[in-house]
Amino acid sequence: xxxxxxxxxxxxxxxxxxxxxxxxxxxxxxxxxxxxxxxxxxxxxxxxxxxxxxxxxxxxxxxxxxxxxxxxxxxxxxxxxxxxxxxxxxxxxxxxxxxxxxxxxxxxxxxxxxxxxxxxxxxxxxxxxxxxxxx
Numbered sequence: 001x002x003x004x005x006x007x008x009x010x011x012x013x014x015x016x017x018x019x020x021x022x023x024x025x026x027x028x029x030x031x032x033x034x035x036x037x038x039x040x041x042x043x044x045x046x047x048x049x050x051x052x053x054x055x056x057x058x059x060x061x062x063x064x065x066x067x068x069x070x071x072x073x074x075x076x077x078x079x080x081x082x083x084x085x086x087x088x089x090x091x092x093x094x095x096x097x098x099x100x101x102x103x104x105x106x107x108x109x110x111x112x113x114x115x116x117x118x119x120x121x122x123x124x125x126x127x128x129x130x131x132x133x134x135x
Contacts, residue, residue, distance in 0.1 A: 035134040040091040043130045047084045048121035054085040057117040062087065064113060071100040085121065094133075 035041045048054035055077055062075045073096065078086040091097035104110045118124040 035090045037134050039134045040097045041132040042089045044087040045084050046127045050120050051083050053120045058085055061113045073100055
C-alpha cells in the first residue's frame with residue numbers, strides 16, 4: 001500500500017510540474033517586434049485593377065524570392081484598407097536591402113514575374129515604397 005501511495009504522489013508531482021511549465025516558451029499575449037533596431041522595413045503599396053490576381057501574383061513572387069534570393073529577407077503580402085496590394089519587406093541592414101534590390105533588378109525570372117504583376121495591376125508607375133529605418 002505504501003508503494004502505491006508513493007507512486008501516486010510521484011505521478012501527481014510530475015503531472016503538476018509538467019502542467020506548470022507547459023507553454024513556458026510561449027510569449028503569451030505579447031506580439032513579437034515586426035523588426036529590430038537597425039533593420040530596414042519597406043512598405044510597398046500598389047493600387048491594383050485586380051487585387052485578387054495581384055495578391056496571388058505577389059505571393060508567387062515572394063515565394064520565388066524566398067527560394068532564389070542570395071540575400072535573405074522577409075516579405076509579407078497584404079491588402080491595404082483602400083484595396084491596394086501591399087508587401088511589407090524587412091531587411092537586416094541598408095547593405096542587405098541594396099543587395100536584394102540589385103539582385104531583383106538583375107534576375108530575369110524576378111523581372112518576368114514582376115512584369116506579369118504589372119500587367120495585372122495596370123501600371124508599375126502606381127507602385128510606391130516607404131522605406132523605414134527601425135529604431
